[in-house]
Amino acid sequence: MFDLTGQVAIITGGARGIGEGICDIFCKAGATVALWDVIDEGAATAEKISASGGSIFFQKVNITDKACVDKAIDKIMADHGRVDILINNAGVIRDRSFMKMSQEEWDTVINVNLTGMFVATKAVFPIMKEAGYGRIISASSINAQAGAYGQVNYAATKAGVSGFTRALCKEGGRYGITVNAVAPGFIKSLMSDSMPEDIIKSGIAQIPVGRIGTPTDMGYTYLFLASKEASFISGITLHANGGALPM
Numbered sequence: 001m002f003d004l005t006g007q008v009a010i011i012t013g014g015a016r017g018i019g020e021g022i023c024d025i026f027c028k029a030g031a032t033v034a035l036w037d038v039i040d041e042g043a044a045t046a047e048k049i050s051a052s053g054g055s056i057f058f059q060k061v062n063i064t065d066k067a068c069v070d071k072a073i074d075k076i077m078a079d080h081g082r083v084d085i086l087i088n089n090a091g092v093i094r095d096r097s098f099m100k101m102s103q104e105e106w107d108t109v110i111n112v113n114l115t116g117m118f119v120a121t122k123a124v125f126p127i128m129k130e131a132g133y134g135r136i137i138s139a140s141s142i143n144a145q146a147g148a149y150g151q152v153n154y155a156a157t158k159a160g161v162s163g164f165t166r167a168l169c170k171e172g173g174r175y176g177i178t179v180n181a182v183a184p185g186f187i188k189s190l191m192s193d194s195m196p197e198d199i200i201k202s203g204i205a206q207i208p209v210g211r212i213g214t215p216t217d218m219g220y221t222y223l224f225l226a227s228k229e230a231s232f233i234s235g236i237t238l239h240a241n242g243g244a245l246p247m
């Protein structure tokens with residue numbers, strides 16, 4: 001098990017789904033986790049993980065709101081004095097065919113999936129630079145490359161995450177900061193549960209390992225990139241999809 005003892009990790013969108021899986025695995029690896037989410041459910045998730053021994057606390061944070069992000073960071077710095085890891089996991093979908101997609105549906109997805117990542121990363125980067133160490137890992141998606149009907153907004157943001165990652169790794173390297181992305185395939189969560197049953201079935205049929213991924217699978221994927229041992233890996237998008245997409 002990669003050891004995160006003594007490190008502080010912020011995990012955005014940690015209240016449920018993949019984010020909850022990351023929080024759980026990072027706590028088991030010894031990190032102190034700041035669970036950020038815009039929904040109150042984050043409090044119950046943090047309580048559940050802490051009841052099984054994890055060091056975790058909930059902060060109600062909307063990642064698109066700079067003042068809110070800065071306030072949460074100030075509190076972490078006052079209480080713990082460090083931020084070693086940022087996981088930009090929070091994301092939204094507003095699926096609709098291109099012809100019917102509204103500007104609002106476009107803007108919302110861009111705002112959370114791209115601007116939210118920018119705001120959260122801006123807030124931690126100087127702290128990591130000062131410390132000479134950092135891990136920034138953001139959520140892309142299999143659909144950045146594969147595309148998906150009704151997801152021009154979502155696919156554009158998830159491809160954007162990989163571009164952001166490639167570019168920021170050039171700036172982070174000299175400060176000991178690695179910047180990577182994870183592109184999950186088909187993972188069990190509220191987001192995937194909301195899809196029609198036939199889409200779910202045909203999605204699983206296309207996965208060579210023969211099953212849907214789990215938030216725990218994703219937790220271990222993020223843990224690897226967040227570990228000290230992954231210090232020579234930067235700028236990549238790691239595809240975790242059970243073999244669904246040929247690389």
Ligand SMILES: NC(=O)c1ccc[n+]([C@@H]2O[C@H](COP(=O)([O-])OP(=O)(O)OC[C@H]3O[C@@H](n4cnc5c(N)ncnc54)[C@H](O)[C@@H]3O)[C@@H](O)[C@H]2O)c1
Binds near residue numbers: 019186187
């Ligand atoms: N589930 C999948 O199959 C899948 C596949 C590829 C990529 N992803 C990506 O992985 C990430 C997690 O996906 P999931 O399936 O667990 O989704 P989810 O909807 O279950 O969880 C996303 C979390 O982000 C939070 N969030 C949304 N807007 C926020 C904001 N402005 N500020 C703070 N938190 C906010 C939500 O409240 C929620 O708790 C997303 O970025 C998603 O795009 C998921």
